[in-house]
Amino acid sequence: MSMLFPRWMNALPTVVAIGAISALTTVAAGTWYWATPDFWEVGYMPTQPGSGFNHQIHAGRLGMDCRYCHTNVEDSHWANIPTASTCMGCHTEQKLKPEYDPGDKVAFIREAYAADESIPWRRVHKLPDYVGNFPHHMHVRAGVSCFSCHGQIRGMPVVYQEQGLGMGWCLDCHRNVEDNIVGPSKVTDLVWAEQHLKERAQGADNATPEAKQIIKSLQESIAGGGPQNCGACHQ
Numbered sequence: 001m002s003m004l005f006p007r008w009m010n011a012l013p014t015v016v017a018i019g020a021i022s023a024l025t026t027v028a029a030g031t032w033y034w035a036t037p038d039f040w041e042v043g044y045m046p047t048q049p050g051s052g053f054n055h056q057i058h059a060g061r062l063g064m065d066c067r068y069c070h071t072n073v074e075d076s077h078w079a080n081i082p083t084a085s086t087c088m089g090c091h092t093e094q095k096l097k098p099e100y101d102p103g104d105k106v107a108f109i110r111e112a113y114a115a116d117e118s119i120p121w122r123r124v125h126k127l128p129d130y131v132g133n134f135p136h137h138m139h140v141r142a143g144v145s146c147f148s149c150h151g152q153i154r155g156m157p158v159v160y161q162e163q164g165l166g167m168g169w170c171l172d173c174h175r176n177v178e179d180n181i182v183g184p185s186k187v188t189d190l191v192w193a194e195q196h197l198k199e200r201a202q203g204a205d206n207a208t209p210e211a212k213q214i215i216k217s218l219q220e221s222i223a224g225g226g227p228q229n230c231g232a233c234h235q
């Protein structure tokens with residue numbers, strides 16, 4: 001009988017316990033690392049309803065301005081997603097020439113519109129609730145391009161989260177506003193903004209007069225505390 005339960009098995013509970021502890025430590029360390037926004041949320045790309053919405057076609061190939069649909073980006077604390085009626089401006093039956101009409105792919109828009117329902121688009125960018133104050137419009141009005149925070153949307157068939165949106169990301173820009181202002185008249189010109197900011201990062205003194213003026217006034221206001229106070233964002 002003694003052969004059936006060899007002596008080393010007396011140590012089994014200890015071995016199991018040590019194994020469990022080190023496994024837990026690995027999981028905890030892994031979660032801590034991966035759960036920080038840069039690893040967890042960058043690239044976040046939820047599946048959208050129907051055949052989705054393609055920015056590369058509309059904002060890229062067709063050249064539509066962001067504000068045609070995101071109408072309140074300059075005026076409101078929160079950016080808006082357009083309603084189905086905005087889409088119906090073009091996707092009403094027989095409105096587009098047959099060679100451009102996407103047919104069945106836009107049926108979900110017509111159905112939502114006919115039923116007076118909104119299309120259940122899924123949120124891509126979302127700050128935690130304890131960040132009580134992110135005035136979206138002030139950023140746009142100060143001349144920060146959509147490109148700086150959302151990436152090259154004009155080239156995205158499906159929108160995904162390109163930036164970490166963590167606290168360090170906010171503070172980095174607030175400390176270096178001069179690297180990020182393109183001026184209000186250029187905020188939605190994403191292709192220009194990408195090229196222009198790249199050159200600036202490489203040392204070019206390329207800010208437009210409009211941008212230079214804003215940078216100067218911001219440096220003065222931010223030097224006085226500005227949005228670096230804890231209470232500015234955590235209200």
Ligand code: HEC
Binds near residue numbers: 048053066121147
């Ligand atoms: C024809 C209308 C239209 C135009 C033009 C348009 N968008 Fe959108 N946008 C949408 C719709 C609809 C959604 C929601 C579906 C999705 O997320 O793909 C959206 C989503 C987004 C999101 C993700 C929002 C979230 O949930 O976090 C961003 C960022 C965005 N758009 C930026 C832009 C930028 C920048 C431009 C201009 C270069 C632009 N959009 C032009 C219709 C439009």
Ligand code: HEC
Binds near residue numbers: 052
């Ligand atoms: C200014 C006109 C215009 C508006 C407004 C517009 N679209 Fe379109 N959309 C088009 C055109 C044109 C095409 C076809 C482009 C092509 O394939 O050449 C298209 C294509 C599409 C397609 C098919 C994409 C594919 O993968 O082939 C979908 C889906 C779509 N639009 C959804 C929307 C939604 C959702 C909205 C509102 C948020 C919207 N559109 C607003 C002009 C518009």
Ligand code: HEC
Binds near residue numbers: 073147150
């Ligand atoms: C300073 C960074 C920054 C700039 C510049 C910026 N955004 Fe945003 N945007 C964000 C953040 C962060 C969120 C998420 C906000 C939240 O959760 O409260 C967001 C959210 C959005 C949403 C989602 C709204 C919703 O409720 O689903 C849209 C659409 C959007 N932005 C479009 C734009 C467009 C278009 C521009 C350029 C005109 C732009 N953004 C410029 C950072 C920015």
Ligand code: HEC
Binds near residue numbers: 169
């Ligand atoms: C790419 C640059 C950039 C990023 C990223 C950015 N900001 Fe800002 N932020 C600015 C600029 C520029 C201003 C100054 C706007 C003004 O005073 O007109 C500003 C101002 C603010 C203000 C103060 C507005 C006021 O009342 O004076 C708050 C609050 C703020 N940002 C929150 C945030 C938060 C939260 C994030 C991160 C989620 C963030 N910002 C990310 C550029 C940025």
Ligand code: HEC
Binds near residue numbers: 037131166229230
């Ligand atoms: C410019 C805006 C801004 C300012 C100023 C700011 N925070 Fe934050 N803070 C954020 C954002 C955005 C997040 C969310 C990051 C994320 O998604 O994990 C955050 C997260 C946090 C968290 C949670 C950390 C975590 O990893 O879960 C704490 C704690 C915090 N902030 C404390 C502070 C304190 C203390 C100050 C003042 C010294 C401060 N914050 C100033 C924007 C700001």
